[in-house]
Ligand code: FES
């Protein structure tokens with residue numbers, strides 16, 4: 001039963017779009033239930049303080065108020081916010097849903113108000129009086145670890161959350177043998193994910209049926225259901241979680257938040273439907289942040305550029321409390337620190353630090369953008385030090401295509417790759433050699449072009465359950481209705497990725513139907529069997545494989561039925577054009593709908609066959625997948641102003657087989673532009689008092705359309721052997737591959753000014769200062785203003 | 799203490815008594831139930847709340863409902879009717895054809911900003927499109943397919959005029 005690929009691999013437009021482009025879809029904040037009340041949280045204005053007293057009496061009597069609650073009022077009714085991570089000797093830092101004694105970050109909720117509408121709730125929240133006794137804020141993670149620093153969690157003696165280390169190969173010998181050791185401290189700054197839809201929760205409890213329904217902006221509806229049940233101490237079967245339309249997540253909705261559990265509790269406690277919608281300010285303060293790692297990288301190299309060993313220490317600023325995966329994210333950096341290079345010996349040490357900030361957790365790429373940034377910057381430094389071309393240093397240290405599966409000294413098995421091929425394609429597509437010549441010419445004219453490379457590998461399709469904190473499999477049910485239409489219930493929870501379309505493409509090919517015959521259902525725990533969700537570039541590679549395998553099961557059953565009707569060997573049947581027919585004689589056929597009908601009418605089924613047409617598969621992957629690629633960025637830096645103009649961006653990515661190239665391009669574009677945000681614009685800044693001074697979109701720049709040139713993308717295809725679809729995943733490739741390419745380009749542009757490294761975001765004031773500081777040994781490099789009116793993009797004053 | 803306001807929204811006359819501080823976006827979403835207009839910031843940065851007011855793209859989180867008294871408002875729900883062909887508006891079609899959206903949250907605002915652009919500049923260059931939608935944030939698409947979508951719509955509208 002060969003599968004014809006009529007739809008897989010084609011750029012089908014999305015099935016989900018008609019409702020989205022007409023305003024007919026429903027996000028959580030769009031829901032309105034009769035007698036719905038609104039929740040507003042009162043949050044700490046202090047980074048670190050003792051709560052002396054709280055007075056809610058004025059708020060209680062404000063117009064329209066139904067309830068005002070503090071942590072004291074809750075008592076033990078709501079459990080702590082869960083963390084799924086377990087690391088050896090990790091200190092626990094579990095967050096109470098409402099702070100009672102102390103607040104540990106700005107934005108930590110201390111009370112809540114429920115009122116008839118959001119205006120009344122906001123008004124009343126202003127009337128809650130909280131008296132704080134400020135304590136010394138611990139903001140800088142390096143200072144947090146210093147001897148004598150004030151301690152954030154008084155039950156512990158210091159602010160070290162955990163230490164984690166990993167060693168493979170003989171690191172001491174590698175550094176002894178080295179001709180050169182390249183060292184650099186680098187900061188991967190704290191970021192705010194900024195899904196365009198802020199978080200929101202609606203909950204409704206029906207006491208008669210004993211049913212609690214929770215609509216939430218979540219990437220993990222089933223895990224959320226389990227955790228809500230646990231936190232409220234109710235059986236899981238009474239909790240029904242729905243993730244309706246979700247407006248982007250990027251990891252920020254891969255969590256279990258205090259607000260989700262509290263709103264669920266309120267619906268039961270008050271017997272009314274309740275809604276909470278996050279403001280953007282709350283989203284900045286109290287939704288997880290990303291990155292925030294300081295790495296000290298050391299690479300031991302031979303004179304010819306061969307890498308011998310790597311030592312890396314990472315200081316990870318975890319914030320005050322753990323959210324779902326907080327402590328784990330830096331360990332992913334550790335695992336991926338070798339990038340796509342053969343480095344025989346490696347030692348990684350990670351220190352997690354508590355500070356008075358919001359927790360960091362999984363933000364698009366989650367640990368891998370950091371790893372890739374650190375190694376790719378370090379490789380460029382090696383090239384600069386040895387005066388070799390960065391492309392050649394990279395190529396020299398790639399494992400060869402025939403060496404795959406390739407075992408890293410960090411204990412991973414890279415599934416499949418052809419690194420030289422993607423690098424060659426990127427160099428060719430960008431006209432790398434010409435660019436270098438142009439760079440040399442322009443420098444003589446006092447203009448500073450920078451060419452930045454990045455060759456990356458990422459770890460995706462998360463993942464084998466043995467390596468995941470709470471299950472890494474995914475579920476799918478395929479149910480064919482008596483009319484012959486197909487329902488696919490997936491445990492993945494897409495929120496923009498487009499699996500309603502790509503899974504329909506898979507099903508259409510396997511069953512010989514049209515994508516319009518297929519309906520994909522997700523995000524509803526009452527309909528879909530238990531699933532894990534969408535994150536870690538897993539939905540297609542793990543969730544899609546579950547769909548595929550369930551489809552194969554159901555196709556086998558249909559083939560048996562059709563074979564029985566036709567009196568032919570099921571193995572020799574083909575599914576195409578809504579028919580099941582004999583490969584050697586297409587005239588001998590039965591309509592797809594007829595075979596389906598036979599399964600339900602069940603009068604003439606093969607002996608012993610169950611009636612009905614439904615198959616479920618829980619797919620457990622045997623390994624992660626390892627997509628890879630090569631990116632080239634071309635920037636020009638204006639030496640007078642320090643402004644960076646991104647002129648070109650070339651990306652060659654390999655995510656294995658592609659189900660829908662349109663969707664893959666969309667993922668790649670979006671990822672690259674988020675990377676551009678980190679490289680050039682974004683930084684979550686807490687001041688020395690622990691105030692988040694980038695507290696709104698007005699002070700935190702995410703890329704706009706005019707910041708970006710037309711991206712030039714291409715692909716190589718190296719199928720993954722880990723799953724039958726040969727797919728690898730592509731949701732995070734852009735944020736992983738692009739950040740170092742962009743920064744490498746900026747540093748390359750500034751090389752004539754003696755710049756060896758520059759921390760992100762590469763803002764013009766930082767660059768301008770570096771250029772000013774430069775004391776030339778010979779003659780000062782010529783500078784020429786990059787004139788206006790040359791039609792360059794990215795002109796943007798901040 | 800309410801104020802009575804009246805406006806045409808998607809071709810229908812609406813009249814309500816509202817609090818003077820009610821934002822236009824809340825009026826559209828909560829009073830009229832037109833939830834296709836989204837809220838991403840309430841500080842006039844993200845553009846998710848963009849609607850057409852008297853044919854001009856405005857951020858409805860920056861206006862009070864009372865400021866729109868007497869105005870003619872078009873939201874995403876009413877856009878198809880402006881297309882004049884009984885189906886989708888060409889800009890909506892462009893977003894569908896060119897994969898101009900992922901999560902869809904920015905999409906209604908983005909589409910309406912593009913509609914305004916094409917009304918004033920039917921043949922925009924890529925630079926001009928990028929400038930015109932710079933007041934609308936999208937965190938998913940990286941903007942390239944949005945630009946393609948607007949170009950598609952421009953071609954389609956030009957062809958329809960011929
Ligand atoms: S909600 Fe109006 S601009 Fe963001």
Ligand code: FES
Nearest residue numbers: 900904936937938
């Ligand atoms: S499609 Fe998600 S924000 Fe634009």
